[in-house]
Amino acid sequence: PSRHYAINEQTGKEEFMRTLCPAWADRVLYNEKMDKLFRYDSFCASGLYYGLVGENVYIGQHKPVALHATICLK
Numbered sequence: 382p383s384r385h386y387a388i389n390e391q392t393g394k395e396e397f398m399r400t401l402c403p404a405w406a407d408r409v410l411y412n413e414k415m416d417k418l419f420r421y422d423s424f425c426a427s428g429l430y431y432g433l434v435g436e437n438v439y440i441g442q443h444k445p446v447a448l449h450a451t452i453c454l455k
Contacts, residue, residue, distance in 0.1 A: 385398040434445040 386395050387398045388394070389396045430447065430449040432447065434447050
């Protein structure tokens with residue numbers, strides 16, 4: 382899960398909001414089984430990216446995540 386973010390009024394920097402629980406809403410679920418499918422399939426070359434969107438920009442309380450992968454169908 383990701384944590385909620387807010388702008389610290391004193392420093393102007395983005396920080397975790399420690400008063401709210403981490404959120405699972407609207408997330409890409411990615412596990413070890415999928416990792417093996419994406420990375421080690423011998424029939425295709427797979428580019429894989431999984432991470433935060435807008436990591437260095439304040440875009441609201443939640444940081445969206447993104448998954449870009451090639452999935453081979455046999």
